[in-house]
Amino acid sequence: MTTAPRWLTLFLDIPAANHEAGCAFWQAATGHAMSSPRGTHGEFATLVPPAGDAHLRIQSIRTGEFRVHVDLHVDDLDAAVEHALAVGAHLVARPDHAILRSPAGFVFCLVTGHGGTTRATPANWGDHRSLPDQLTVDVAHDAWEREKTFWSELTGWTVAPSARPEFARLRTPPTLPVRVLLQRLDDGATTGHLDIATDHRAAEVARLTRLGARELSGGPSWTVMTGPDHSIFCVTDRDPATGLLP
Incomplete structure (x- = not known):
């Protein structure tokens, strides 16, 4: 049985003090519906797209700053954990899933259970699309x-x-909802952030600004922004349907 992920889910881990603002912002930013809260303290919620399967979830965290992590959905958890450790991961905890760190310290999870089969379609904002x-x-x-x-x-x-x-x-399989990019930093510790694909970056940046985000900096094919929940994310010139650069 393969240990390759069959689905990926991105988690937006929002500090409790900013959780309400973050939920409102990301629901408006994505155009997705918000599920009912789950968990012992109502700390989990799913952003449900109008078409396709969900790949974004929100988690309220008690300590630390805004961060992202990824769940890799696998068929055989024991085999996947064994493989992850063999290639250099470090096990953090093993409740009903596995929490691990990459060699550089990025946190990710291995999980079983339902992920999805159909990539979400981009939201259409009239003059542009984004996802x-x-x-x-x-x-x-x-x-x-x-x-x-x-x-x-x-x-x-x-x-x-x-x-x-x-x-x-x-080279992520095109059927999966989340692509993975690695970026080498000039300095600083290993972290992660979310990227939004769009076919009209200026229009998407303007739309997110109206929702409460602020532009921080930019590059030839991306704009760095911060949300009202203190998130850091990028708007990129990737095709929102394929996830790839034009």
């Missing part, structure tokens, strides 16, 4: 080569070279 569909793992400079190897070995997906040496993309 939050990519995890960027921001890798500490001295961990770059090891982290690239780790994610490829963990998932079974090869690494696609980029025209910019600070980026590398995993």
Whole structure:
């Protein structure tokens, strides 16, 4: 049985003080419906797209700053954990799922249970479309080569070279809802952020600004923004239907 992920779910981990603002912002930003809260303290909710299967969830966290993590849905949890440890992951906890860290310290989970089969369709805003569909793992400079190897070995997906040496993309199967990009940092510890694909970046940035986000900086094909929940995310010039650059 393969240990490759059959679905990916991105979690937006929002501090409790900003949880209400974050839920309102991300529901409006995505155009998805919000499920009823779940969990012992109502800390979990799913962002449900109008078409396709959900790949975004929100979690209220008691400590720390806004962060993202990814759940990799697998068929055999024991085999997947054994494989992850063999290629360099560190086990953090093992309740009914497995919480792990990559060699550079990025937290991810291995889970079983229902994920999905159909990629969500982009939201149509009239003059443009958008879809939050990519995890960027921001890798500490001295961990770059090891982290690239780790994610490829963990998932079974090869690494696609980029025209910019600070980026590398995993060749994610097109049926999956979340793409994975690795970015080498000049300095700082390994973290991660969410990327929103759009076919009209200026229009999407303007729309998110009206919802309460602020523009922080930009690059040739991306704009860095912060939300009212203190999230950091990017709006990118990727095709929201395929997740790839034009």
